[in-house]
Amino acid sequence: MKIDYKKNKLQILTFIVLGAIPLFVDSYYLDNISYFMCWTFISLGLAVIWGMGGILSFGQTAFFGLAGYGFSVISINFLGIAGVSLWSIVLALMLTGIFGLIVGYFLFYGGIYDVFIGIVTLAITLVLETFMQQTAGPEYTIGDARLNGFNGMQGMPTIGFENIPFGLVEGVTQYYFILILSIIILISLYKFKNSKMGLIFLASKEDRDRVSSLGHNVQKIQLIAFTIASLLAGISGILYTNWGGYITPDSMGLVSAALPVVYVAASGKKDFFSVFIGCIFFVWLSQTLAINGKQFAIIVMGLILVIATRFFPDGIILMLKNKLVEKIKWLQS
Amino acid sequence: MKKIVIFLISSFLILFSHAKAADTIKLGILEDETGNFAIAVVPKIHAYELAVKEINANGGVLGKQLEIVRYDTQSDNRRFQEFARRLIKKDKVDVVFGAFSSASRESIRGIMEKNKMLYFYNNQYEGGVCSKTTFMTGAVPEQQFSTLVPWMMEKYGKNVYTIAADYNFGQISAEWVRQIVKENGGNMVGEEFIPLDVSQYSQTIQKIQKAKPDVLMTLLVGAKQASFYEQQASAGLGIPMATSINVGQAYEHRRFAPPALENMYVTVNYIQEVHEVIKSGEFHDKSKDYVERFRALYPDEPYINMESANAYNAIYMYAKAVEKAGTTDTMKVVSALESGISQDGPSGVVTMDPKSHHGSHTIFLVRVGKGHEVTIPKIWKDIKPYWLGDNGCDLANKADYSQYTPSNPPKN
């Protein structure tokens, strides 16, 4: 993979800093940062379809939940088999991707566009949440895994190898795994953006009909982008489930569906790196406000969002990043 | 020379701060001060603080003061997960109290158990948690329904209709009702499960009227579902209602315009009206004493509910157990709690059952009248949480970390 080192100095610097963090913080802060990073993938997925293609989907959390539950059900059923947590990730992601393909096909080949995509994806997410909430009874058991409805599922194994003392349990291995995964995904997404398919996708945001009349299969590209986004959401779902050892239908509710949208919009949906940093920042911010702000935490969060859209419609983090690069000449090539 | 002085001073400061830290026992509290559950939870938070204040004024525990480290979980499961880890790893507390909904309890029980962190859940719930390091001070279905349902059937008739929230707590509670109705020779003439988001009940009311029950079990949870009561009153439904959920937690009888809750019966393990209704005797004195002390610290508390009594008792039981064990080491405190700790609290004596780690309770049958005034037609003393122990959960002798339900009991 060829990376243009000169143009991406800020990004490289950021990752060097992130890579060095474990040397300076204790395990609580490290696991907390790992937790913040879990949420970046679902946001990046949204940045792909919304930032690049202008498709606002509230369905990212449906894929988040599906992957989380899928991972749990599969790994609980095959507990004890070597490497179970790893290939259940693969299977869960495949399942999520297939579901993403189906939903995407329904949307793009069914002629649904603009705000209607938001409504349809929201409806799908709510259907899943409503259904899952009432699966408390014993009849809702897949193999050995009881779905347990509103109270949520536990007991899934943590990601790792049984015989090798490395695993995404906590601490340094989890942190570096997520960090390296983020770097790989960010680089891949930039490649996608600059690829032919990516450029067509970007163009389709401006004028869908004109792009198709030029002979490009817009629907196919939209479908591919949507599936990529669903897989990214699934990665977040699995990492979160692994971090917390727990998944509930709550993760597919109205609030959960709106959060990625809010983080991505406030960060700067057009730039993947801004979304990555912004997502970490906003999750950190809402947690810090909750610790220190008590009753006013949510009000402050709301104010920040309103101010962001009102004054920084392209995203606060993106705006800050551009200003930083502008001011510090060394960061420009 | 200067360097040596600085070194000495800083070492003293470090030693001093370490020493100071070891002088307190840290109690971690995770409760929803804001969000959907705040109504029923804020009195719990104040009850913890009251108990801690009283114990500290009496010299603390093992000569150390109790210190509260509390986070507002905003009625959000993710906050529970985030702050549980913070309490365990950063604040390094000695014990954790908290959670209202079962979902939030389950979201942290795993990590509590994994880190051998002692955990007290102080809320009524659907029952069934059999966990070596967890203790439950709230009421469970066998305490609330085995008293309520037969009494209602005897007074009003054998035909019972249940409407319940369509999730774990509602479904399991409904299962208990079904079982108890059957055991007492009654008929379930209908059952309806309603999702948590529903706030309009015209269709439900019509279905109930069609079935003509003698008793209506209303196992409804949350503010949206609570709209049922006003709507059934304005439709003139007129059937006696029975529940384990309302009045005792979110004091609906004070918040809804009468006569929405007229002829509702609730089994609670405490409410602040106990000493207003019971004019003399043990329960009068204990309730009055508790409320007076509570209001001295929190004069504006809208309502002192049953969960506050559980929270209050939990702190005292923990303190007693630590004194008995002579240490805050989790497993030693667990053993102390399993040796039969009791607490004489706002509603009388509560005893911790060693087999199931659940508390026994005094159960008050509360009736809400036309103007939402409260009477207490019956009191049951010392109702034990028998189900888990009878069905194979024996934590004093066999460690376990699961939650069971009537259809999935512990296998011996």
Place this chain on the structure above:
Amino acid sequence: MVFLFNIFYQFGDSLAFLLLAAIGLAVIFGMMKIINLAHGEFITVGAYGTVVSGKVLNLPLPIAMAFGVLITIIFGLILEKFIIRYLYGRPLDSVVATWGISLIVSQSFLVIFGPSYEGLQTPMGNFQLGEFSYSEYRIFLIFFALFILFLLYYLFMKTSFGTLARATIENPSISSSMGVDVKNVYTATFAIGAGLAGLTGALYAPTMTIVPSIGQAFIVSAFITVVTAGASPFIGLVPAAAFLGTVQTTVTFFFKSTIGLIAILCAVILIIRYLPNGFSGLLLKKRSK
């Protein structure tokens, strides 16, 4: 006869709820294309305005309700002036801003009024018909919802203001070049939308628990009804609400409420797929044939 009335009542009750949940949003989202995630909060403002004025100032219920509507209009005007007017033409950005507003408002209500407020009693009484008894107020709501919708239809389709509003929103630049004060038209329309949502809150306040999240009970129903109504909301709302209400009531009758909710969501998905212009598109197409 009893059976028929029963059906009418259940169906009408569901229809009224969907209609009233949707009316404010029909103006703000259906007409002005602003995805207003704070719609629930407008309803909350109307509900609290009614209940608080009813209790504190001891106003009779209809006056308290009018007060609730007025407060919501003022609230809407303030929001429009400072935030909303920067979002016209940016439907997807309005998501974030209105979400932020909804957080601020709902939490502020919690801080100011506490987690719960004593409610009002449902007005009117009840009557018996066969083995069922019915709430008179809920029957009133059915007719009132239809009445309000008729008024709105008349206002936006038959009056000059209505035509002006629709034209301006559809094509602000041409309207402005023809001398229309576009800003004022937008403000007035938004205020009407806010006021209608406040009316919903006022009307339902006596039947629900008064908590800061009271508006949340309406928001999903509002969005799905407005979307199903289609491009011309005032023509499409009644058929949309009727259709969705029938689906929900019927499925709940045969299965349970949860399946009813899922059914109504699936119905919306199918409508969007196969009837992209909603019910108003369907009706307009039929009319033009």
